[in-house]
Amino acid sequence: MHPDENFISIVYTNIDFLIPKKDVLTALSCVKADFIVDETGTKKIKIDSQLLSYINFDRYAEFLNQPLKTVSIKNCIIINSTSLISGEDKIALITSGECRVKQIKFNEFSLFSNFYGTHFNKKGILACKFNSDKTISYLIETETFLQKYLEQKK
Secondary structure (H helix, E strand, C coil), X not given: CCCEEEEEXXXXXXXXXXXXXXXXXXXXXXXXXXXXXCCCCCEEEEECCEEEEEEEHHHHHHCXXXXXXXXXXXXXXXXXXXXXXXXXXXXXXXXXCCEEEEEEEHHHCEECCHHHHHHHHHCCEEEEEECCCCCEEEEECHHHHHHHHHHHHC
């Protein structure tokens, strides 16, 4: 990463997750999407008659004690497993919540101690930033995050 990096910020109540903008193909605001289970039992999102694989990012955020207030999905990441295999690990973010681009200097992040780092690194979180509004921003390492997701799917 460069000293100044642009990030896509996925915002929750007291935390936000930062994904390097270079890893995001597009971020779309979506008020309504259909979540279905296809004939193989795989959960998919239907957008403009296309069925796409997705990661329910709200469930990912829950591991940091961000309880869901609704049963509907607020944020999800669309992945294309063929592009992940070929090394083009661009993702698309679909959100009905708040999402914005932030520019943050890399030296504003804090690394985790060994004790916490082991836990967070397994989830694809490299570092955090404590903000003046008493929120915390977590820096996601996209490749690790996606690898962990694909491992869970096996």
